[in-house]
Amino acid sequence: MNDAGRKSLIERIKSVLLPRRGGTSKKGIYRINGRTEFDILRAHDFLRSVLQHSQDMIFVTDVDGFLVSFNQGGEKALGYTQQEVIGRHLKDSALDPLVLQNLLEDSRNQGSAVSMDFPFLHREGHTVYFNVSLIDLKNADKKSIGTVGICHDITRWKKLEEDLIRVDRLAEMGRIAAGVAHEINNPLAVINEAAGWGAVVTKDAKDLQQEDREELEKIFEDIIEQTKRCRSRTKQVLGFARDTEPARKEIDIHELLRETVAFLKPELKYKHIDILYEFADGPLILKSDPKQLEQIFVNLLTNAIYAIKEKGEEKGQISLRTAATEKEVEIHVSDSGTGMSDDVKAKIFDLFFTTKPSGKGTGLGLTICHNIVKKLGGDMTCESCAGEGTTFTIRIALC
16 A cells, blocks of 8 residues: 555544534534534544553554554653654564564454454564554445554563473472482481591591591592582572571681682693782671682682683683771672673572573573571672673672
């Protein structure tokens, strides 16, 4: 349909919305069922204002599917102005144009059509979901002249529904993880006892050379230490699943950070990553849960190592910086990795969100860390720039 045809259609739509039948009075004023032309025009303007300012997206197309009317609700929902969309085909705004084309045909053939959760594309590229009702528009001769669409934005509810599904999945994962953690604790206890007994036997052995004795003792010490670490992790999983309150004891943040780096030292060395310590003077004492803080530091350092590896440079750098005020402690973990775009940064604490490929990331690590920090009475923020690295800042109140 050409421009002249569409202008004609608009006039015909007006004639459908505002038929003038019944003749005039002696004074030349139109009357319809006792109402004056002025009354009808005022009602027409009122109706048009309601439709134009509706929060729902309301549009009218011609019989070929080209837009001839588009209200302010549509502008707000999809980000386009009326001038930008008038004359465009409606299906150009749909995520799946073929499905929308079929829906338009159904409305013409059946008089109306309804689609739940139908996706349109926002001007900025993201998806907007609507409950769509299409009504076939006919003239006085009952011939189709276009389609009226009323679309209610349900994107927010769609996201809430998806979040509820994810929360339910997480709850199920928590129950499974708690069961696995409980089962792992039993063999860990056996290993710990065996290692302890092995250390005693080694110490009392008479035919061992001193060098061999020291090496065996070191091996058993490492086994015992790593067993304790594993039991600590399973305890954290159980604590997270059961939502237990964190333990609180006085710890030196500097010492805990150094211990965490030592734990990851083999991976750091393999990736050729330098660690820079920019600590506040002296020990930095905080009353908090050391195991949960260690979990946060391990997660942040592991992510930093991955980001540096992904950047592909020969060497990388991770900086650990601390500061303290009268009220709180600050820990900054910075890396020289790939960094993040603003869109990614806005989602990093969302449940199940990850930029890592399948099998390498679950989208749980930062979410859990964020929850732990909140539970410890603090907050966690992120600053990042694509290609230039990332800095996570943890602030925890002293009291």
